[in-house]
Amino acid sequence: MITVKITDDFDLKKIADSGQCFRWQPIENDGYRVIHGDHCLCIWKAEDDCSYELDCTDDEYNDVWSPYLDMDEDYQSIRTKIDINSDPFLYEACEHECGIRILRQDPWEALISFIISQNRNIPAIKASIEKLCERAGEKRYDGRGEVYYTFPKPEAIAAMSDESLDECKLGYRDKYIRRTAEAVVNGKLDLKAIAALPDDEILPSLMSIYGVGRKVASCMLLFGLHHLDAFPVDVWIKRVLETEYSNDYPFDNYSPYNGVYQQYMFAYYRNK
DNA sequence: AGGCAGGCTTTTA
DNA sequence: TAAAAGCCTGCC
Numbered sequence: 001m002i003t004v005k006i007t008d009d010f011d012l013k014k015i016a017d018s019g020q021c022f023r024w025q026p027i028e029n030d031g032y033r034v035i036h037g038d039h040c041l042c043i044w045k046a047e048d049d050c051s052y053e054l055d056c057t058d059d060e061y062n063d064v065w066s067p068y069l070d071m072d073e074d075y076q077s078i079r080t081k082i083d084i085n086s087d088p089f090l091y092e093a094c095e096h097e098c099g100i101r102i103l104r105q106d107p108w109e110a111l112i113s114f115i116i117s118q119n120r121n122i123p124a125i126k127a128s129i130e131k132l133c134e135r136a137g138e139k140r141y142d143g144r145g146e147v148y149y150t151f152p153k154p155e156a157i158a159a160m161s162d163e164s165l166d167e168c169k170l171g172y173r174d175k176y177i178r179r180t181a182e183a184v185v186n187g188k189l190d191l192k193a194i195a196a197l198p199d200d201e202i203l204p205s206l207m208s209i210y211g212v213g214r215k216v217a218s219c220m221l222l223f224g225l226h227h228l229d230a231f232p233v234d235v236w237i238k239r240v241l242e243t244e245y246s247n248d249y250p251f252d253n254y255s256p257y258n259g260v261y262q263q264y265m266f267a268y269y270r271n272k
Numbered sequence: 273a274g275g276c277a278g279g280c281t282t283t284t285a
Numbered sequence: 286t287a288a289a290a291g292c293c294t295g296c297c
Binding site for chain 3: 019020114115117118119120121122124125172173176210211212213214215216219232233234235236237266270
């Protein structure tokens, strides 16, 4: 168990409920259990105002969790760039949702998660992903001795039986998931190669994946490839752009952090 | 070329 | 019953 002092914007609940990740699990004492690749972390807020307790070593924090939590980015600085007079709505959203960060999630997990997310609400998304992990992931135990499952690798999903995949309640998305997994296994889809493309080629490349449209590709770009300027437009954000900005949102002013501001607005508008 | 209608699974409110 | 962090196909 280690204690870490975090002075930048950081709110466990806001991150967990932000809709960017689907496997943060609330645990005892207002903590959360977080799974990332082969690693699992339990984290609690300490009494001290900006300290947290984590059940990992200093090395694991430095190598895995600090990057995952994007601790090298200064969110307070990004958040306070917004001027209350020139954009009162976004200013209010930033204040209200202060504490959200954009996690550096595993690209493969993000891609599959956001394909599953289409046309569904968050509880349903979480249920499908958890079932997928139980059926194709690897069984492990966290620091408290409780079971968790890793997110299944492409090979594991490609090898699932139709029955097993059916049990994940993916609906019409099951064929997207299966084909995407198969494409990675047989080498037709290389996420690392896509990530290495010039910025303007990544979105079209992601959209060529079966089952991936502009929205899911943008989520993958922002949450899976950490392009903080990517701006996913879903039904909520569409309403925001219409009602608050008359479809004339000043993207240029907010580059290269459009995606971060999108997260504040999404959470703010959805919670209202 | 780009836009639109209809269909799609299941869960949630 | 409608809506939910949409996409695909077919048609124009």
